[in-house]
Amino acid sequence: MTEIPDKPALEGLEAKWGSVWEEQGTYAFAREGAERGDVYSIDTPPPTASGSLHVGHVFSYTHTDTVARFQRMRGKRVFYPMGWDDNGLPTERRVQNYYGVRCDPSLPYVEGFVPPHEGGDGKSIKAADQQPISRRNFIELCERLTLEDEKQFEDLWRTLGLSVDWKQSYRTIGADSLRASQLAFLRNVERGEAYQAQAPTLWDVTFRTAVAQAELEDREQPSAxxxxxxxxxxxxxxxxxxxxxxxxxxxxxxxxxxxxxxxxxxxxxxxxxxxxxxxxxxxxxxxxxxxxxxxxxxxxxxxxxxxxxxxxxxxxxxxxxxxxxxxxxxxxxxxxxxxxxxxxxxxxxxxxxxxxxxxxxxxxxxxxxxxxxxxxxxxxxxxxxxxxxxxxxIVSTRQWYIVNGARDEELRERLLAHGRELDWHPDFMRVRYENWVEGLSGDWLISRQRFFGVPIPVWYPLDDDGNPVYDAPILPSEAQLPVDPSSDLPAGFSEEQRGVPGGFVGEVDVMDTWATSSLTPQLAGGWERDPELYDLVFPFSMRPQGQDIIRTWLFSTLLRSELESGQLPWQNAGISGWILDPDRKKMSKSKGNVVTPAGMLEQHGSDAVRYWAASAKLGTDAAFDPQNPTQIKIGRRLAIKLLNAAKFTLGFDASGAGTVTEPIDRSMLAGLARVIEDATRAFENYDHARALELTESYFWTFCDDYLELVKERAHNGTGQDQASAVTALRAALSVFVRLLAPFIPFATEEVWSWFGEGSVHVAAWPESSELTALAGEDADPGLLDLVGGALIGIRGAKTAAKASQRTPVTLAVVQAPEQDRGRLASAAADLAAVGRIAELRIESADVDGVTVATIELEQPEA
RNA sequence: GCGCCUUUAGCUCAGUUGGUUAGAGCAUCUGGUUUACACCCAGAGGGUCGGGGGUUCGAGUCCCUCAGGGCGCACCA
The missing domain is CATH 3.90.740.10 (Valyl/Leucyl/Isoleucyl-tRNA synthetase, editing domain)
Incomplete structure (x- = not known):
């Protein structure tokens, strides 16, 4: 436990708790003794390492993190890895611009190569000025730069407070990924699901590579x-x-x-x-x-x-x-x-x-x-x-394909059935998947005539004229993987036979980046590498992602899983919406309306930004105006309020605490018990925004009404009256901190450290029974509202008289319907205290609700 | 062309299986330095729930229809 500061503040909490969590292994996957039923596994989207993070990332990754934290507190062993999607075209382009180079596979490798530029912004180096380098040198630069980029990404994720287990990270170009990717491909070939064909192919003349249907988009063009x-x-x-x-x-x-x-x-x-x-x-x-x-x-x-x-x-x-x-x-x-x-x-x-x-x-x-x-x-x-x-x-070329149901009615039906079996959040996102599957016009073209990617692991024999015999590809054994066919040898051949008649030639193409990304459950879960882990985490509990990649990532992952195991790779898919700028346009780099996430977090604090993200439901677009970040400010206010309310609450003498006896105290706890139930149900239904809203709303009632009503008693009261208030306050605080922990992990951890044991993020998710045990089964949950109504009347009268809320009242007459009179009277002392009412009369009358009939303010000295 | 989502206060959004007088925050206005918090507190004003029709004792909610906005799929001579 740590001491409560005089002036609690949000500043610095990210650094303070981030390092504690790292040291304590707070988010480490507790594998020892785990069983599948204890595990909640998340198939996290690997961000493109060479891309830049934008507000949309912060948005959707926060959604996932709230779920991870909820499940962890509920006692699940959460498997929450992070991957980096580093292979593919975006990295190649970034490397070209950053180092001022381009790949020319015909050039030889240069030992100790020093690139002509370092850290260029990319715009300044024209293609003609880029230095041609060998494929191996080029790939080395790709490796180097992605490692640097990944470090920056990780820093940002840590600042944001993602409860990722950083020991479970993977790279889509890493050795394990290469092996898994090639292994899955080999299995596809063996089962006849991957094949090569000479066929007309959609072709990008700039990048000189084939592209797949999933990577197409239509653009209106002038023509004649x-x-x-x-x-x-x-x-x-x-x-x-x-x-x-x-x-x-x-x-x-x-x-x-x-x-x-x-x-x-x-x-x-x-x-x-x-x-x-x-x-x-x-x-x-x-x-x-x-x-x-x-x-x-x-x-x-x-x-x-x-x-x-x-x-x-x-x-x-x-x-x-x-x-x-x-x-x-x-x-x-x-x-x-x-x-x-x-x-x-x-x-x-x-x-x-x-x-x-x-x-x-x-x-x-x-x-x-x-x-x-x-x-x-x-x-x-x-x-x-x-x-x-x-x-x-469209050019006619030889390419490798993987079946996807476009030409196979039975497979398509199985894929559609999986789509129906999957729990989509929100449910209507399933339609996008179905549209895509039903509209597929050809098998999945996975060959890319690029450099930084997973090599297609095949060789071709050369006939006596030196022409490749494509119909008889030579495959590596599973034990040989990973292989690079341009440097590794097929079994039974020697290096001298490379490229000569009667010898062999290696495939030079690499796989589509989605051909690797479609295996993220396998990559992260240790498929064919760590079977024990794989059995624990697969099928994954949850696949979070953006709606824009349903046709690519979601579809291809589902396809690979169906082909490999006939199984859905996950139980749930959570689809986040877009971030829209104030003009309702999708935010994007090219439109120049992107704010950097690091700047946002720095300026407002991570909890504030997370609050904004978490207040949007899955599947719903969120507006964001960097000039006027309303939701972020509200989040910041909430986090600060929690710090202050906790400090206040913990400042009361708790020596007599133990039982709750006062009706108003019992009422507040009964109301909070209901909030626990509703928020828990919302979380279970993947409606984190609802859970937040319920909690937040009751928290403000707690601060503005309940805390005001009882602070006099908690501070100056005696005996059981005082003890009841303090007991209720402390119990409520503990629950609020835990309910808010998934949303504002830094402020809640800070507050928890003032009175709780260990980390709030591994504390037990609150249960309503904790509170009903204190409040009693027969507590009156509506009483707080009723008294709150009377309080509003008294405050309103003072405001109408333009008097301070502190102004003493000589006489107040509060009228209530007959059935409410006694209930109201049970809180009369608290009401009188907060209103500074000398004489408070509570009468029954024929009124609709609680009404302040008479109020006499003490006249200030003239 | 087929389909999905969406339209509620000036703004951003809640509104559960149909059920009192439609809610919140922000903004605005009026007050208040109350021993947790001015990154605060109290109060007020503000809505023909996109239009029209229907079902129902009762519709923001269900059905039909039209319109605006967003998106998915298809369309490429």
């Missing part, structure tokens, strides 16, 4: 319709088609119209010649062609959009792709282009960007007279990589 003339080979004239992508004309493989379209009925099965390139292509029918779009007949190119891919596949068309991985037109013209004019034009197009190619083709079409009418500007949605800034192209 061009009307092109295709020439009927039967000489019966031209067919007009509208296209927004004339630059892909050289890749045209067919025209398509709806089978029911009367305008084109007699043309199905005939052919036309393309403008400029003079390639003969068929006119086909397909139900996806829309009669009311453009001229009702479209050109199919390899590949302008995903509909082209469907047509190409279903109509069994040839591939005449003309775009390369860099988004430029390739140098080799499709064989189908045979005319001299066509080949000449294509030679001019070669090497051009999509943008320049379009200009050139349009000019050529205008010159040849095959562009009809005006070019009509439109805007339309175009698919982008969510982190990219150029439209995605």
């Amino acid at each position: 319709y061009h009307t092109l003339s295709f020439h009927r080979t039967d000489g019966e004239g031209d067919i007009l088609i509208d296209t927004t992508r004339p630059e892909l004309l050289a890749a045209c493989v067919a025209l398509v119209a709806h089978p029911d379209d009367e305008r084109y009925q007699n043309l199905f099965g005939t052919t036309v010649r393309t403008p400029l390139f003079d390639v003969e292509v068929p006119i086909l029918s397909h139900h996806l062609a829309q009669q009311d779009k453009g001229t009702g007949i479209a050109m199919i190119c390899t590949f302008g959009d995903v509909t082209d891919v469907v047509w190409w596949r279903e109509l069994d068309l040839p591939n005449r792709a003309i775009l390369g991985f860099d988004g430029r037109v390739i140098s080799e013209a499709p064989e189908a282009i045979t005319s001299e004019r066509g080949r000449e034009l294509f030679a001019q197009l070669a090497g051009k960007t999509v943008f320049s190619a379009k200009q050139l083709v349009v000019e050529a079409l205008q010159a040849s007279g095959e562009l009809t009418g005006e070019i009509r500007k439109i805007t339309h949605p175009v698919k982008f990589f969510e982190k990219g800034d150029k439209p995605l192209e």
Whole structure:
């Protein structure tokens, strides 16, 4: 126990208690002797280590922490790890900007490499000025920087007071994660759930990597319709088609119209010649062609959009792709282009960007007279990589996929069933999951042509000509993991055989970052590493996360768990809402309205900020105005009030404390017992905001009414009257501190240290029986309210007379309904004391509620 | 286009299975330096619960419909 300061303050509590908790291991997972039923496990979202923390993080992580603290106090052994998502593109980009480098896998490793910059803000180093370095050097820098970033994140989380067990941390690029990630992949391959395929793939030309459906977003883009003339080979004239992508004309493989379209009925099965390139292509029918779009007949190119891919596949068309991985037109013209004019034009197009190619083709079409009418500007949605800034192209490449139910009705049904089985908080978030699962259009593409990630653990044999035999990948044994196929060897091969005919070659691609993040329950829980731990924590009790990553993180985690074990990875999913700025816009870095969390915590104190976060329900967006952080100020006030009320309460002589006998004392405790029950129920239902509201509201009643009513008796009273008040006050304080502990952990711990044993955060969550034992089963819970009503009347009369609340009252007559008269009278002494009433008469009368009928104030000396 | 959420006081939000006269905090105004707290206390004013229709003895709450705001999925010739 520590001494109560003269002037209790919030300042410094974060540092004071943060280090105590660390030393005492307050939040350590108590694994010894644990059974699954004792454990509450949390599948914490690993923040992107190279990103910056924003207010939204503080918001949602606080939600989770209140639950963790509640469960811990209820006696659960809480498994609350923290992970860092450090692999992937965000880290690569940050490393490029921070050190002024970029990865060039063709370069050799340089021992003791010193990067050209250190700590640049990133904006100043242009891509052209970045120093190319080897993949291994690049990855070393990624490792170095993420470790630094993680340290800063951890400091912030500690300041915020997250009750994480820091001994359970993991990194998504760490050796254990690498192994688990590759192991899960191998199992997927063995069960036929992971496979490779050569297929048209959505491709980001800036990052030169394939991307998955989950990483797409639509953006409205300006575009234009061009009307092109295709020439009927039967000489019966031209067919007009509208296209927004004339630059892909050289890749045209067919025209398509709806089978029911009367305008084109007699043309199905005939052919036309393309403008400029003079390639003969068929006119086909397909139900996806829309009669009311453009001229009702479209050109199919390899590949302008995903509909082209469907047509190409279903109509069994040839591939005449003309775009390369860099988004430029390739140098080799499709064989189908045979005319001299066509080949000449294509030679001019070669090497051009999509943008320049379009200009050139349009000019050529205008010159040849095959562009009809005006070019009509439109805007339309175009698919982008969510982190990219150029439209995605579609290129045909070999990639690894994991099944996700898009092409497997049975799997999809199982995934949907798991979605129904999971307890969502709030429940309606399930719909987002269902929308996503039902809308999946293809299996999950997990290959990324990047550097800092988990290597796909396969090699390919090389045939006698030195070409990889992709159909016969060589897999490592589970014991070999983790492996890096570009430096490790497949069994039975030697390093000399790398890259030579008859030898082997390692896969260079890495996995999608979600392919690792989808295994967070496995990574944190020690899957295939620490089976005893895994059995204790899996399936996890709780998955907290933001609503924006339901389709990525939540879905992919559920999928991997279903594939590996046929099981839901968690019992509950808690989905936090957005933080909105005062204009109701989602806060984001690009909009420049982000405040740094560290600054917020510094300025207002962690408890205050936590209060703000915790006062919002799961699934509900919260407005936040940095200029006027109302909720934070209220939280700060609450924390300060608790310190002061505790100091006051503990200042009364407690030598006679033991039993509670006064009706008003018993009433207050009975009311608080009810608050315990309601708040506990709210917490059990993942409604932390309700628990806070109930507690906070009664706490203010406690301070403003009860404490005022009894302070005279507690201070100057004698015998059992005094002892009753002090006993009730102390019991209530203990309960309030524990009820508020999940929300304002620093102030509550400070207060607890003045009278309690150990940490409040491992103290027992209050139970109503503690208080009913003191108050008695027959306590009158409504009495406090009733007396409070009389108190308001007396205060109001003084205020109306513009008199101080301290003004003595010579006579007050309080009227109450008959049934309330006796109840009110039981607190008459307290009421008279707080009102400084010399003569207090309580009468029964025909009134609706307690009414102050007469009040005579002592006249101040003139 | 399909769907989900949302609309309550100037602001931010509660409002449980339908049940007295719809609540809180902030802000505003009026008072008060009361031996815990001026980072305080007391009091007051402020709402046709987005519009319309319906069910019901009774609707902020349930149903229908329209409108605004946010979001998810789909749409890309």
